[in-house]
Structure formats: C-alpha cells, structure tokens
Amino acid sequence: MAVLAAILFSGNVAAAGSWQPLQNDDLHDPASPAIGLLQQPAEALSKLPPDTTGNLVRWVEALEKGHIEPRSNIFPETKINLLDKDILMNLKGGTPIVRFPHRAHTLWLDCANCHDHLFKAQTGGNKLSMMQILQGEQCGVCHGAVAFPLTECNRCHSVPRPGIAKPSATPR
Ligand code: HEC
Ligand code: HEC
Ligand code: HEC
Incomplete structure (x- = not known):
C-alpha cells in the first residue's frame, strides 16, 4: 500500500x-x-x-526484478492482459525515435486505461505531439504526474537515428 x-x-x-x-x-x-x-x-x-x-x-x-509484487486484481475473475509489443514512433522527426513499450505499461495498467479514450489501438492512428504531451495530454497524462517526468527525454526518445547521430567527418 x-x-x-x-x-x-x-x-x-x-x-x-x-x-x-x-x-x-x-x-x-x-x-x-x-x-x-x-x-x-x-x-x-x-x-x-x-x-x-x-x-x-x-x-x-x-x-x-521482483522487488515489489503489487496485487493486480481485487476480483479473481478480473482478466490480466499483458502485451509484449513495442511501437516505434516519431520515425521522421529530428530527435531520436520514441519506443513505446506495451509490456512495461501493461505490467501496471489495463488496456482500457489507454484504449481508446487516449489512443486508438492502431499504429500511427493517433496524431501525437510533444506540445500536447508537455501540456499534460497523451503520454503526458501520466508522465510528469504518476510516471517518470518529461524532462527524461531519452527514456522515450531512446532509439538512436542512424545517420543523424554521427557528426559529419569532413569539416566545412
Ligand atoms: C513520455 C515520453 C516522452 C518524453 C519523456 C519526451 N518525449 Fe518528445 N515525443 C514523444 C512522442 C510520443 C512524440 C511524438 C512522436 C510522433 O510524432 O510520432 C514526441 C515528439 C517530440 C518532438 C517532435 C518530433 C521531432 O523529433 O522533431 C520533439 C522535438 C521532442 N519530442 C523533443 C523532446 C524533448 C526535448 C524531450 C525532453 C525535454 C522530450 N521530447 C521528452 C514522447 C516523449
Ligand atoms: C499506456 C497506454 C497503453 C496501454 C495501457 C495499452 N496500449 Fe496499446 N497502444 C498504445 C499506443 C500509444 C499505441 C500506438 C498508437 C499509435 O501509433 O498512434 C498502441 C497501439 C496498440 C495496437 C496497435 C498495434 C498495431 O500493430 O497496429 C494494439 C492492437 C494495441 N495497442 C493493443 C493493446 C492491448 C491489447 C493492450 C492491453 C493488453 C494495450 N494496447 C495497452 C498505448 C497503450
Ligand atoms: C496511463 C498512464 C500512462 C500513459 C498514458 C503513458 N505511460 Fe509510459 N509509463 C507509465 C507507467 C506507470 C510507467 C512505469 C513507471 C515509470 O517508469 O515511471 C511507464 C513507463 C514508461 C517507459 C519506461 C519503460 C522502462 O522499461 O523503464 C517508457 C519508455 C514510457 N513509459 C513511454 C511512454 C510513451 C512514449 C507514452 C505515450 C505514447 C506513454 N509512456 C504513455 C504510464 C503511462
């Protein structure tokens, strides 16, 4: 508790x-x-x-790692849904790619916590924006409130973008 x-x-x-x-x-x-x-x-x-x-x-x-074992349901008949599926977002932006892990979320949350009132269950089906996230919408409903704060850019923008990450070798 x-x-x-x-x-x-x-x-x-x-x-x-x-x-x-x-x-x-x-x-x-x-x-x-x-x-x-x-x-x-x-x-x-x-x-x-x-x-x-x-x-x-x-x-x-x-x-x-098993340091905590929170109880996942009050009623034994409640079904626990785990989903091990990552979604890569922001494939065209300038910052590193965003990896959204379903597993890390469904360990705590039910599908209905996000689907469909926050996000349609369809890859690319939602118009996501950092401005809205910073205003406490989309991922920002939880991140910065009950989950790690939005200042931790690289925990979401965690996948390096090949080509952009490397500085040009030739000085101009
Ligand atoms: C909770 C996860 C999360 C955190 C933390 C986060 N972002 Fe984002 N960011 C996103 C998502 C999701 C998008 C939208 C991706 C898309 O358009 O598909 C995004 C988009 C962006 C974009 C626009 C696309 C681009 O690459 O140009 C920028 C810029 C950006 N974020 C910068 C930041 C910076 C700087 C921080 C830290 C201060 C940060 N983000 C922290 C999830 C996050
Ligand atoms: C923390 C929020 C959150 C939770 C909880 C969550 N999802 Fe998702 N889900 C997302 C986001 C974000 C996307 C990507 C939407 C996008 O790309 O616009 C997504 C995408 C999906 C997709 C589309 C995948 C594809 O291949 O197109 C399915 C299916 C899905 N979720 C099912 C589930 C199920 C089933 C559960 C529960 C076991 C679940 N989700 C829990 C946020 C969540
Ligand atoms: C309904 C609440 C909720 C929403 C919405 C949500 N998250 Fe999370 N997220 C959590 C919780 C709770 C955790 C686990 C606690 C923590 O790490 O602070 C978490 C953890 C994470 C982690 C860390 C995974 C790890 O292995 O450490 C990432 C990355 C992440 N979220 C990205 C996102 C992105 C990107 C979005 C938006 C597309 C998003 N989250 C939307 C609640 C949410």
Whole structure:
C-alpha cells in the first residue's frame, strides 16, 4: 500500500533528490493520528532500485526484478492482459525515435486505461505531439504526474537515428 501511494504521488516528491516526510508533503494531514502508522517514503523506497528523478525509484526495474509484487486484481475473475509489443514512433522527426513499450505499461495498467479514450489501438492512428504531451495530454497524462517526468527525454526518445547521430567527418 505504501508503495502504491508513493507511485500515485510521484509527481509531487523529491525534486531536490530526497524524500519528504509524510507530515511535510502537503498531501497528508500532519495532525492525523495515521501519520505515525504509515511507513515513511524514505524507509519504504530506499530499498528499491534508485532513480535520479521523480520519486527516486526505477519502478519498472523494481517490478521486473521482483522487488515489489503489487496485487493486480481485487476480483479473481478480473482478466490480466499483458502485451509484449513495442511501437516505434516519431520515425521522421529530428530527435531520436520514441519506443513505446506495451509490456512495461501493461505490467501496471489495463488496456482500457489507454484504449481508446487516449489512443486508438492502431499504429500511427493517433496524431501525437510533444506540445500536447508537455501540456499534460497523451503520454503526458501520466508522465510528469504518476510516471517518470518529461524532462527524461531519452527514456522515450531512446532509439538512436542512424545517420543523424554521427557528426559529419569532413569539416566545412
Ligand atoms: C513520455 C515520453 C516522452 C518524453 C519523456 C519526451 N518525449 Fe518528445 N515525443 C514523444 C512522442 C510520443 C512524440 C511524438 C512522436 C510522433 O510524432 O510520432 C514526441 C515528439 C517530440 C518532438 C517532435 C518530433 C521531432 O523529433 O522533431 C520533439 C522535438 C521532442 N519530442 C523533443 C523532446 C524533448 C526535448 C524531450 C525532453 C525535454 C522530450 N521530447 C521528452 C514522447 C516523449
Ligand atoms: C499506456 C497506454 C497503453 C496501454 C495501457 C495499452 N496500449 Fe496499446 N497502444 C498504445 C499506443 C500509444 C499505441 C500506438 C498508437 C499509435 O501509433 O498512434 C498502441 C497501439 C496498440 C495496437 C496497435 C498495434 C498495431 O500493430 O497496429 C494494439 C492492437 C494495441 N495497442 C493493443 C493493446 C492491448 C491489447 C493492450 C492491453 C493488453 C494495450 N494496447 C495497452 C498505448 C497503450
Ligand atoms: C496511463 C498512464 C500512462 C500513459 C498514458 C503513458 N505511460 Fe509510459 N509509463 C507509465 C507507467 C506507470 C510507467 C512505469 C513507471 C515509470 O517508469 O515511471 C511507464 C513507463 C514508461 C517507459 C519506461 C519503460 C522502462 O522499461 O523503464 C517508457 C519508455 C514510457 N513509459 C513511454 C511512454 C510513451 C512514449 C507514452 C505515450 C505514447 C506513454 N509512456 C504513455 C504510464 C503511462
């Protein structure tokens, strides 16, 4: 539970590189008796694979390596859908290609969290734009709020573009 709460609030924490005690995080009521019962982020999160940004945890690594095992369903009949399919985006732009991994998302999320209200389930079927992402739409609905922040350009723009990456060998 502490871990899930920390994911939900990852946008609010730790720009300065350390975890805020719950009583100072502007989210919890410092006068509440529950404050003394909840595990502090510094205690809960310092044991997980470290990150330099967001709430200072590499969440996908924490999950893939078994550091955490969040419960995926409340009702046993709920079907868990995993999809291991990467989509490459921004094939024509100037920045490195964007690799969208379905697997890393469907480990946490249901298809219906994105399809179809955020993205049509069709490669190239959506008009994506960095401006809209920065305004908190599309990928920005989560990234910068509950997932790693948008300042981590190279985590999305992760595939080098051959030819552009190499500077010209001949000086002009
Ligand atoms: C959460 C993922 C994500 C992050 C983080 C991210 N981008 Fe993007 N970016 C995208 C997507 C998706 C597109 C649209 C791709 C398309 O048009 O198909 C895009 C498009 C762009 C484009 C326009 C296309 C181009 O290559 O000219 C630029 C410029 C850009 N991003 C720069 C940045 C910079 C700079 C950062 C860091 C400050 C950044 N992006 C961080 C996902 C991301
Ligand atoms: C975090 C958001 C997100 C989640 C969760 C998600 N998808 Fe997607 N999906 C996308 C994006 C983004 C695209 C690419 C859209 C584009 O290229 O315009 C995509 C594309 C697709 C496509 C098209 C692939 C193709 O070959 O054309 C299918 C099919 C799809 N998703 C199915 C699923 C299924 C099934 C699940 C659940 C197991 C799922 N998606 C979960 C965001 C998501
Ligand atoms: C519905 C919420 C949601 C949306 C929308 C979303 N993401 Fe994510 N994304 C997550 C979560 C949650 C994680 C895992 C936590 C983290 O890494 O911060 C994640 C992780 C990632 C990772 C890291 C994978 C790894 O192996 O570490 C990449 C890359 C990524 N997202 C790209 C994108 C791109 C590109 C888009 C838009 C096309 C997008 N995401 C849209 C929630 C979302």
